[in-house]
Amino acid sequence: MAVRKMQNAPLSSIKLFFLGSLARRAIFPLFSLAILVASVTAFVAAQKHYHVIEDSVKEKAVTDSDVMKNAAADLLWNLNKDESMHLLLSLNADPDYVSGVIYDEDGILFAQSKGAALAGAGNLRIQQPIVKVQKDKKIKIGSIELVFSLERAKQERTSIILEFFLTSLFLVVVICFFLFFIVHSFTRPIVDMTRAMSALSDGKLDTPIPGTERYDELGAMAHALSIFRDNAAEIRQLSEERAHLVIEAQQANEAKSDFLANMSHEIRTPLNAIIGMTRLLLDTNLMDEQRAWTEITYKSGEGLLGLINDILDYAKIESGRLVLDSVNFNVHEVLSDVIDIMSLSAQEKNLEIIVSTNDARPIYVVGDPGRFKQILINLIGNAIKFTQEGHVCVFLNTQKGAADQIALKVSISDTGMGIPREKINCIFERFTQGEDSTTKRFGGTGLGLPISSKLLQQMGGRLSAESEEGKGSTFSFDLSLPLGTVKRPLQISGDVHLEGLSVLVVDDYPPSQRIMSIPLSKFGMTVKTAFTANEALDSLEHEAQLKKRFDFIVIDHRIGTADSHSNGLDLCQTISDNLQFGHPLIIMVSAFGKMASLSRLAEAGASGFLVKPFYPYQMEAMLKVLWQAKQENHSLPVLTRHSLFCSMKEQDQLVKDLEKNDFSDLSVLVVDDMATNRLLLCEVLKKYGCDPSIAQNGQEAVEKTRESVYDIIFMDCQMPIMDGYEATRRIRERDRLKNRHTSIVAVTADALTRDYERCLQNGMDDHIGKPFGPEQIAQKLKEWGRDKKKV
Numbered sequence: 001m002a003v004r005k006m007q008n009a010p011l012s013s014i015k016l017f018f019l020g021s022l023a024r025r026a027i028f029p030l031f032s033l034a035i036l037v038a039s040v041t042a043f044v045a046a047q048k049h050y051h052v053i054e055d056s057v058k059e060k061a062v063t064d065s066d067v068m069k070n071a072a073a074d075l076l077w078n079l080n081k082d083e084s085m086h087l088l089l090s091l092n093a094d095p096d097y098v099s100g101v102i103y104d105e106d107g108i109l110f111a112q113s114k115g116a117a118l119a120g121a122g123n124l125r126i127q128q129p130i131v132k133v134q135k136d137k138k139i140k141i142g143s144i145e146l147v148f149s150l151e152r153a154k155q156e157r158t159s160i161i162l163e164f165f166l167t168s169l170f171l172v173v174v175i176c177f178f179l180f181f182i183v184h185s186f187t188r189p190i191v192d193m194t195r196a197m198s199a200l201s202d203g204k205l206d207t208p209i210p211g212t213e214r215y216d217e218l219g220a221m222a223h224a225l226s227i228f229r230d231n232a233a234e235i236r237q238l239s240e241e242r243a244h245l246v247i248e249a250q251q252a253n254e255a256k257s258d259f260l261a262n263m264s265h266e267i268r269t270p271l272n273a274i275i276g277m278t279r280l281l282l283d284t285n286l287m288d289e290q291r292a293w294t295e296i297t298y299k300s301g302e303g304l305l306g307l308i309n310d311i312l313d314y315a316k317i318e319s320g321r322l323v324l325d326s327v328n329f330n331v332h333e334v335l336s337d338v339i340d341i342m343s344l345s346a347q348e349k350n351l352e353i354i355v356s357t358n359d360a361r362p363i364y365v366v367g368d369p370g371r372f373k374q375i376l377i378n379l380i381g382n383a384i385k386f387t388q389e390g391h392v393c394v395f396l397n398t399q400k401g402a403a404d405q406i407a408l409k410v411s412i413s414d415t416g417m418g419i420p421r422e423k424i425n426c427i428f429e430r431f432t433q434g435e436d437s438t439t440k441r442f443g444g445t446g447l448g449l450p451i452s453s454k455l456l457q458q459m460g461g462r463l464s465a466e467s468e469e470g471k472g473s474t475f476s477f478d479l480s481l482p483l484g485t486v487k488r489p490l491q492i493s494g495d496v497h498l499e500g501l502s503v504l505v506v507d508d509y510p511p512s513q514r515i516m517s518i519p520l521s522k523f524g525m526t527v528k529t530a531f532t533a534n535e536a537l538d539s540l541e542h543e544a545q546l547k548k549r550f551d552f553i554v555i556d557h558r559i560g561t562a563d564s565h566s567n568g569l570d571l572c573q574t575i576s577d578n579l580q581f582g583h584p585l586i587i588m589v590s591a592f593g594k595m596a597s598l599s600r601l602a603e604a605g606a607s608g609f610l611v612k613p614f615y616p617y618q619m620e621a622m623l624k625v626l627w628q629a630k631q632e633n634h635s636l637p638v639l640t641r642h643s644l645f646c647s648m649k650e651q652d653q654l655v656k657d658l659e660k661n662d663f664s665d666l667s668v669l670v671v672d673d674m675a676t677n678r679l680l681l682c683e684v685l686k687k688y689g690c691d692p693s694i695a696q697n698g699q700e701a702v703e704k705t706r707e708s709v710y711d712i713i714f715m716d717c718q719m720p721i722m723d724g725y726e727a728t729r730r731i732r733e734r735d736r737l738k739n740r741h742t743s744i745v746a747v748t749a750d751a752l753t754r755d756y757e758r759c760l761q762n763g764m765d766d767h768i769g770k771p772f773g774p775e776q777i778a779q780k781l782k783e784w785g786r787d788k789k790k791v
Helices: 013-019 022-077 081-093 151-201 217-282 288-312 314-319 331-348 369-385 438-442 448-459 510-522 533-545 568-577 598-604 616-631 648-660 675-687 698-707 724-738 753-761 774-790
Strands: 097-104 109-112 124-134 137-148 327-330 352-357 364-367 391-400 405-414 462-467 473-482 502-506 526-530 552-556 585-590 606-611 668-671 693-695 712-715 743-748 766-769
Touching (some): 022 097, 022 124, 081 097, 151 217, 217 288, 217 675, 327 331, 327 369, 331 352, 331 369, 352 510, 364 369, 364 473, 369 391, 369 448, 391 510, 448 462, 510 526, 510 552, 510 616, 526 533, 533 568, 552 616, 568 585, 568 598, 606 616, 668 675, 668 698, 675 774, 693 698, 698 712, 698 724, 712 724, 712 774, 724 743, 743 774, 753 766, 766 774
Parallel strands (some): 352 391, 502 526, 502 552, 552 585, 585 606, 668 693, 712 743, 743 766
Antiparallel strands (some): 097 137, 124 137, 327 364, 391 405, 405 473, 462 473
């Protein structure tokens, strides 16, 4: 743990004292203040004493001048200069006396003290008139001037100042000495604690804290610092433990990633054969029933592949690093694929999947169809898993949003067991299910809802749930996606309208009957309903009596058996055999793909067959095609969704693909240790005109490249004897010697990003993950075979 060191760490008490310690800050102001106080006190005291002496000299000078003027009056009157001089000299006994002068009435010098200087600067001069009293009259006969010195007062003032200053200085020094010890007694533990804090900042957490034995504020500070040290030591220990746990978690995460990668490889290898062979089977001539079942197998394999990919991507989902695709797709088509995949699970539990949408038109949006499909599979799969009887209803509502956005509102409701109120908030947590016993009763990992919720969050949507125990659940999400580009619709020639035509809907399950009736009414058709075969026959006979006929009849294959007709097929046979009903066009519908063959449907008089759930536009297309054929007296085989929706666009694309994907000029080597994978890849390559060579491991591949030159090699990575990485490195060494470059494309079940990077690091040109589609092989043949030969 990084610790910022203290700046200006204390080195010694002396340096602290002179560089800004608390002692200096306390003593220097006190010392300065004491010097100032002592100086002012000494000056004030000396000045006061000086004024006392000055006043004393003045008083004495005034007294002496009074005495002298009286004595000098007779002498001056008698003009006795000698006595006058002796009179002035008599004052020499006074230490402060400087000089004296007597003037006559004309101001002429009469007498002067001999040997004395005249008054100088700073001396005191007293001048008084000399007066003679005659006949009660005062006559001025002269004046006397005496000079006294103030030097003694000044000297005493200086002496006093010096004495006071020295005394005050001594006292200040003594006081400062005591202050230093007093302040030092406070600052020393602070200095010691400062050193301790500096050591702590350097990471020395075993440093003892001084002063903890004190019972004053400094002791409290030392105690707090001791607690801080103990906490820091504990934090360091926790940090070290955390770092250790992080390392362990990283190692565990790497082990988990390795486990997932290995499991992915083991699962993808057989899944590649299942999906690939099913795809090849779809390219052969199949009956409609066989094609329908084969497509379900193919889509189920793709669904399983999607689940594997989602498990591998779960860490990316949690960290927000999952990258979503942004492609154009049909929401109805994706939902239809999901229903096809989930219908088998529903059939096993005798459940019906109902689909309701507010828009009969195909809805194209831009987003990630694989993730959208994953969310639907999770939600519909959960609904089927926890529903024992009744139905699962998928509501798809779409409306135009802002800025060319499509707002999707999807709800999946079921009639299942429901979720307890106290569990509703925790079902979106990973590895958590609605009931404590569901893991044993229903199985599952508890990842479906958390993955769906996080995927929707990343797409900008939100998943919510409403449920009541024993009454089913509803999971809903809102999602806004950019409006996509509408593909060319199905080709239906002529101008066919359904407005005004009549249709009878026969279904004993009210929700399903209502879902079918609503879009038929929107087509402008007159809709009547019946729950049983007898009700249907009664409606037909009633219309016949009124000389009217139903144009279409939509019959559920499994209607109630309370009457003489055991199922919808028997009712269809009865209607077809009765001429008075006018031979209406009959469309059989079923929530279960496994039923009578198309030949049996044709014998019973059915014109079309749809597997529920279907979309309104699919029903509308079938109605229009059948009605157009009837108007033109054309005979059609029993129509199914698969035969009906082979559009001109698909046929044109098939022709273009056959013309474009001819790679017979390429020499190809297939390297794989699994026979099924070799067979699958070779069959795909043969479709594109290639005559591939095969090798069962890397060593055989290296030997074959010595004998022949190949335009492109499809190389498996994990093989016995020699893996694909080592084989690639040896082929690259030979290429460098012969100045050529053989295109090598990795074909592996390793699906992590690091696996792709490893392929490139070992010299491979590209990477295909198992399971793969024929179009991926064609793309690699074009990119690394044909285009490279052109260069």
